[in-house]
Amino acid sequence: MSARDIARIAVFAALTAGMGLIGAISVGGAVPITLQTLGVMLAGAVLGPWRGAASMALLLFGVAIGLPLLAGGRGGIGVFMSPTAGYLIGWVVAPIVIGLIVGSRPVWWRVALGSIIGGILVVYLFGIPVQAWFTELSIGETIITSLVFLPGDLTKVVIATLVTMGLYRAYPRAFAMESAKRAPEPVAH
Amino acid sequence: MLSLYYPAGSFLHRMPTGLKLALLAIGSAALFFLPDSYWSILVVAIPLLGYVLARIPLRIMVTDVLRMAFLLVFLLVTQLIFNEPEVATTVVARLTTIILAAQLFTRTTRIKHLVVTVEKLMTPFEPLGVNPSKVALAVALMLSALGQIMGFIGQVRDAQHARGVRLAPWAWVVPVLVLSLKHADDMADALVVRGLD
Numbered sequence: 291m292s293a294r295d296i297a298r299i300a301v302f303a304a305l306t307a308g309m310g311l312i313g314a315i316s317v318g319g320a321v322p323i324t325l326q327t328l329g330v331m332l333a334g335a336v337l338g339p340w341r342g343a344a345s346m347a348l349l350l351f352g353v354a355i356g357l358p359l360l361a362g363g364r365g366g367i368g369v370f371m372s373p374t375a376g377y378l379i380g381w382v383v384a385p386i387v388i389g390l391i392v393g394s395r396p397v398w399w400r401v402a403l404g405s406i407i408g409g410i411l412v413v414y415l416f417g418i419p420v421q422a423w424f425t426e427l428s429i430g431e432t433i434i435t436s437l438v439f440l441p442g443d444l445t446k447v448v449i450a451t452l453v454t455m456g457l458y459r460a461y462p463r464a465f466a467m468e469s470a471k472r473a474p475e476p477v478a479h
Numbered sequence: 480m481l482s483l484y485y486p487a488g489s490f491l492h493r494m495p496t497g498l499k500l501a502l503l504a505i506g507s508a509a510l511f512f513l514p515d516s517y518w519s520i521l522v523v524a525i526p527l528l529g530y531v532l533a534r535i536p537l538r539i540m541v542t543d544v545l546r547m548a549f550l551l552v553f554l555l556v557t558q559l560i561f562n563e564p565e566v567a568t569t570v571v572a573r574l575t576t577i578i579l580a581a582q583l584f585t586r587t588t589r590i591k592h593l594v595v596t597v598e599k600l601m602t603p604f605e606p607l608g609v610n611p612s613k614v615a616l617a618v619a620l621m622l623s624a625l626g627q628i629m630g631f632i633g634q635v636r637d638a639q640h641a642r643g644v645r646l647a648p649w650a651w652v653v654p655v656l657v658l659s660l661k662h663a664d665d666m667a668d669a670l671v672v673r674g675l676d
Contacts, residue, residue, distance in 0.1 A: 293670035294663075296613060300620035301628070301663035305656070307621070308628045325649075332656070348617050355500060355593060355600075356584040357622070358483055364547075366581020367500070368507040372574055373554075425570060427561050435557060449649050456653040464660045 295341055302333045302345035303352065303359075310361035324361035327443065330381045331409040331450035334388025335401050336457065336464055342385030350378055376420025380413035387412050392454075396465060401454045405447040410440075483585045487534040491587045496596040503584050510573045519569040526579035533587050543582045551575060594619050620666060624659070631658040 306329025333342035349359055358365040360374075370378065387408030392400050414436065422432040457464055486492070491499070506525075513519050530540040551571055558567035594615050601611035635651045635658070644650075 291613065292667075294667040296617050297620060297663040297667040297670065298660065300617050300666075301624045301659050303617075303621045304624035304628050305659055307625055308632065328652075336656075348621060351614070352618055352621060355597060355618075356503065356581055356588065357593070358582070358585050359625075364578060364581070366507075366577070366584060367504040368577030368581045371507050371511065372577060425558070425562075426566055431561055449652070453649070453652045453656065457656050460653060461657045461660060463664075464656070 295344075298337060299341055299345040299348055302329070302337055302342070303349040305329055306333065306346070306349055307352070307359035310359070325446070326361055327381075327409060327413065328446045328450055328453075330384050330413070331388060331405040331446065332453060334385030334408055335392045335396060335404060335450065335454045337385070337389070338392075338394070338465075339386040339389030342389050343382050346381045346385055350382065353378070373421040373424040374417070375424070377413055377417030379420075380416030383416065384408040384412045394465070396454050396458050398451055398455050402447055402451045405450045406444075409447060409450065410443045483582075484589050485533075485535050485539060485586045487587075489533045489587070491529065491533040491583070494587075496588055496592045497599065499584055499588060500596070503580055506580060507577045510576060513569055513573060515563070515565045515569045517565060517568050519572045521572075522576045523572055523579070526576055526583050529580065529583045530586075533583065535583075535586055539586070543579065543586075547575070547578050590622060616670075624662065624666070627662055628655065628659050631655045631662075634658075 306326055309325035309329045330346060333345050336342070337345060352359050353365045353369055354367050356366045360369060369375065385408065388401075388404035391404035391407065418429060418432050418436060421427075421436075422429045425432070427435075510522065513522065527540070530543075551574070554574065555567060555571050558570055562570070597618050598611045598615040601609055601614045605611060632651060632655050635654045639651065
């Protein structure tokens, strides 16, 4: 793994943390609505499956060792022993699915499809059973309470798609399957 | 921005970071054996006592508690709808205790010490192909990038305000992503120059 890969992985982990800290749509809840899942979707769409997954794993590693990187400044190993734990595991798997669906050159419908399947379905698939277990509710009851978050998640799919396509126009270097092999360009300041 | 560390020089501040992490992990796991009863509310006193022993001002403790107030009220309400009040009490008390204890860890641990601990923690995984110094490097880069990115968000929002642009509330995301990815490339170049590739 090159220095460039590590830097991008680190920056996407930080971006996702930052999206939680500014708490744009955080209204609280057992599983708060935050922009962080937007970071998860973007990691897969922009960095590709493996670096995207690595960036989320790095973020969770930071959380596990106690850094307050989740929405509202939460962190610590305890988060992995709480109702949100499953969703967090889903964050690592989601970019793999999104990245594989999007491929090396983003097309809007692929980004949207990837974000729905990876960013919503996969995350819920991991999240709901764990939440049900922790909160001592049935799977059905948990799915019903989780429906509250669906409109927010669909909004994030739209934002992720617009942002990914916008980024592709503004800074195509970002999508860089080829970036790993690119020689460092002179730093222009 | 990131440093929630509060220097007070208590025994919790001086305790080795690895030991503190282990206590946090074991303590959090132990809470899941708590029986369902109204008495479980008492465990919340443990991290609160920790704050006092760590000599962290009341003001900061109150901030940390208030930060999670929303979450707890929501959780309590949904619990009371679906569960017995004893179960609801235990679930909420457990979560409050874990979050406060994790916060206390962050309040009493320097990032510098954390990075060294990360490197040590990862050493046993070296035979599996994990490079401990690369993991520690990635954690350090993530922390420094976070400070930068929060700055970028401020800059971009200011610039959009100054131009009187009325855009969607998330219009800052693309410029912030571009600045952040350029920052990543700059960091990578700096690392390559230093021979870390």
